[in-house]
Amino acid sequence: MIRKKLGFSVKVFYDVLIFKTNKASLTLHVYLLPPDPVVQQAVERQENSDASRSIRKPSPDKPLRLENHFFLTTDTETAEICPDKLKLTCERKNPNFFEVFIRNANSDFNLKLEGEQKKNKEKETVWTCMIRKDDYQKGSSYQEQGQHFVDRHRTDLINRVTDTGTILDQLQDRRIISNENYDTVRALKTTQDQMREILRFLNSAGRAGKDALYEIMRGMKHLSFLIFELEGSE
Numbered sequence: 001m002i003r004k005k006l007g008f009s010v011k012v013f014y015d016v017l018i019f020k021t022n023k024a025s026l027t028l029h030v031y032l033l034p035p036d037p038v039v040q041q042a043v044e045r046q047e048n049s050d051a052s053r054s055i056r057k058p059s060p061d062k063p064l065r066l067e068n069h070f071f072l073t074t075d076t077e078t079a080e081i082c083p084d085k086l087k088l089t090c091e092r093k094n095p096n097f098f099e100v101f102i103r104n105a106n107s108d109f110n111l112k113l114e115g116e117q118k119k120n121k122e123k124e125t126v127w128t129c130m131i132r133k134d135d136y137q138k139g140s141s142y143q144e145q146g147q148h149f150v151d152r153h154r155t156d157l158i159n160r161v162t163d164t165g166t167i168l169d170q171l172q173d174r175r176i177i178s179n180e181n182y183d184t185v186r187a188l189k190t191t192q193d194q195m196r197e198i199l200r201f202l203n204s205a206g207r208a209g210k211d212a213l214y215e216i217m218r219g220m221k222h223l224s225f226l227i228f229e230l231e232g233s234e
Helices: 037-049 133-137 154-160 164-173 179-186 191-205 207-219 221-232
Strands: 015-020 026-033 053-055 069-074 080-082 098-102 109-116 123-131
Touching: 015 037, 015 123, 026 037, 037 164, 037 207, 037 221, 053 207, 069 080, 069 098, 154 191, 154 221, 164 179, 164 191, 164 207, 179 191, 191 207, 207 221
Parallel strands: none
Antiparallel strands: 015 026, 015 053, 026 098, 069 109, 080 098, 109 123
8 A cells, every 4th residue: 555655556466257148148357366265166166056057267477556447358240248347456355346247148258357457558468368159158067967976075075165154055055054044053163074064954955055066166266176176077
């Protein structure tokens, strides 16, 4: 903050988080967030509570300038992006995001983030990524016929998922588990026992409960590697 007040340019590393909403037409929420787990998990919880799904892509590999404006564009002519620019600030609460809307999306497309140079107002490309058709159209594993993803990988989930608190909070927010169920799980001492109890409760909730758990885990950034690994093993 001192450097900011003195007028010095401050460069910071930020992450790009992308979420596909649960709307009929392709709608993405694209966030520029500091590499702060508290901030990112708050956004993940909010998006997951709205049944959004994370699309994991690499973040910028160079720092961005605070107080600069950034523009998100796509090579799809029919895309609508709002707002047209965002100012990069230190704000940690209620971070803003770009909304990308593409009606009848049916192909790969590129996203490009550009920063505006304050001196000459020229734009510099700071990040690009390709959003593939499979990223937003591929049917999720939990929608496949037969045994559910949660059941197929029960042992791995019990042994390797440790953030049971976030999962419990989101299951309760979606009214998948009751307050009594929540307290029962929280009273258990190990995350393995907590996951066993969560899975036991979800057996009673049926496929909808397991679908919710899968969506929640897939949207948690620190679990995405595990979920992708398990999906790839099928």
